[in-house]
Amino acid sequence: MTTIIKNGTIVTADLTYKADVKVEGGVITEIGPNLSGGDELDATGCYVMPGGIDPHVHLEMPFMGTYSTDDFESGTRAGLAGGTTMVIDFCLPSPGQSLLEAIQMWDNKSTRANCDYSFHMAITWWGEQVFNEMETVVKEKGINSFKHFLAYKGALMVNDDELYASFKRCAALGATPMVHAENGDVIAELSAQLLAQGNNGPEAHAYSRPSQVEGEATNRAIMIADMAGAALYVVHTSCEESHEAIRRARQNGKRVWGEPLIQHLTLDETEYFNDDWDHAARRVMSPPFRNKQHQDSLWAGLQAGSLSVVATDHCAFTTEQKRTGVGDFTKIPNGTGGLEDRMPMLWTYGVSTGRLTMNEFVAVTSTNIAKIMNMYPKKGAVLVGADADLVVWDPNKEKTISANGQQSAIDYNVFEGKKVKGLPRFTMTRGMVAIADGEVKTQEGHGQFVKREPNAPVNAALSKWKELSAPTPVKRTGIPATGV
Numbered sequence: 001m002t003t004i005i006k007n008g009t010i011v012t013a014d015l016t017y018k019a020d021v022k023v024e025g026g027v028i029t030e031i032g033p034n035l036s037g038g039d040e041l042d043a044t045g046c047y048v049m050p051g052g053i054d055p056h057v058h059l060e061m062p063f064m065g066t067y068s069t070d071d072f073e074s075g076t077r078a079g080l081a082g083g084t085t086m087v088i089d090f091c092l093p094s095p096g097q098s099l100l101e102a103i104q105m106w107d108n109k110s111t112r113a114n115c116d117y118s119f120h121m122a123i124t125w126w127g128e129q130v131f132n133e134m135e136t137v138v139k140e141k142g143i144n145s146f147k148h149f150l151a152y153k154g155a156l157m158v159n160d161d162e163l164y165a166s167f168k169r170c171a172a173l174g175a176t177p178m179v180h181a182e183n184g185d186v187i188a189e190l191s192a193q194l195l196a197q198g199n200n201g202p203e204a205h206a207y208s209r210p211s212q213v214e215g216e217a218t219n220r221a222i223m224i225a226d227m228a229g230a231a232l233y234v235v236h237t238s239c240e241e242s243h244e245a246i247r248r249a250r251q252n253g254k255r256v257w258g259e260p261l262i263q264h265l266t267l268d269e270t271e272y273f274n275d276d277w278d279h280a281a282r283r284v285m286s287p288p289f290r291n292k293q294h295q296d297s298l299w300a301g302l303q304a305g306s307l308s309v310v311a312t313d314h315c316a317f318t319t320e321q322k323r324t325g326v327g328d329f330t331k332i333p334n335g336t337g338g339l340e341d342r343m344p345m346l347w348t349y350g351v352s353t354g355r356l357t358m359n360e361f362v363a364v365t366s367t368n369i370a371k372i373m374n375m376y377p378k379k380g381a382v383l384v385g386a387d388a389d390l391v392v393w394d395p396n397k398e399k400t401i402s403a404n405g406q407q408s409a410i411d412y413n414v415f416e417g418k419k420v421k422g423l424p425r426f427t428m429t430r431g432m433v434a435i436a437d438g439e440v441k442t443q444e445g446h447g448q449f450v451k452r453e454p455n456a457p458v459n460a461a462l463s464k465w466k467e468l469s470a471p472t473p474v475k476r477t478g479i480p481a482t483g484v
Ligand code: URP
Pocket: 058, 180, 284, 285, 286, 287, 313, 315, 334, 335, 336
């Protein structure tokens, strides 16, 4: 089947120009003026961009005694409705579980995906088995990124010795370590102290995770990665302290990427002071929403290039699930949604305000992610030969975000009431039109797993540099005899 996207303006990470796009067999086969010979999609007045890639989602994730409610079906449907055509989920072995067994479980869940997807592997425990299986994960399973939690003490958290060992293993395999950077020991202490003082509401979640816990852990992870000779991807960068550590590292030539979330860019800590318990608890996530100064820092980072991508960390729990934490904020499942809203919110609050150019928008929602995760230009590009994961973006289409009619399976939306201008007219996943003028035509199971090779250009360059600058014994002319 051949489809021609007609009369649009192509916007990529580095170019803006008028051209039609021909799609055959799920890939882009021609780009140029006046193309014909297939079904036509009218892109008049629209921008034709690479579909969004969300590098950080948790679909049907086992967490805090429950499962996140959006699964691979509803989650990817929500993504497509908002112009996102690929997600990367986290395969999460339980402590002691084989990494390969965990992949099998994630393979089973993801068969329902409506768009393409990939996995990061989480390192939730450490041992010889994990060390050995990491090689199979990279070389056979097509996963080149490993997430480490410095928070969630007693559950997912790893210690510094494990972190260093795993980072070294990643470097040797040409893979990229990722880190959830919050100091889990300090959070555990602060949480106990707050509860003992009678601070048990959702606002105490924010009190228990000040920006210092994130700044400290980010800097620690950066330094450990540097010593291990690894690059580092810092997930959900939410504050100036963490951004500052990333900025400084990048200025010093370290290969570090920061990932702000659309939630942290557009929602602030006052949400936790709402006198409706449900309202506040629905917004409990880690790290918590922060104040305007931190938000300004994140926007500045996207503008300056010290922060590289925008994600959602989509991990959606219903109000009922959130209520597990009534009387004890530490039991509120951590996570918020955002898959359907990331692109329209970033366009409205980023491009329409003049903070970001359209090309920067494409870079941080798609192209940079595809490059860092080593799947460019199959993904993240409008180029001949690339997968036809495309969004035809109508800058004049408006809506007010509401849980009513959203694709996500939960009963609320953290962006409720926000007016957005800039929405998909069409979203295409590997050549299939999944969203057409608000009409959802997704096909369960259409999504395919995207294998990602190790040794991305940056990883390869870094390992060459580390090899050349590794400690070597000094060749001496005279060595005194021992004991003299
Ligand atoms: O609160 C959050 N972020 N929940 C999802 C798990 C994680 O830490 O990324």
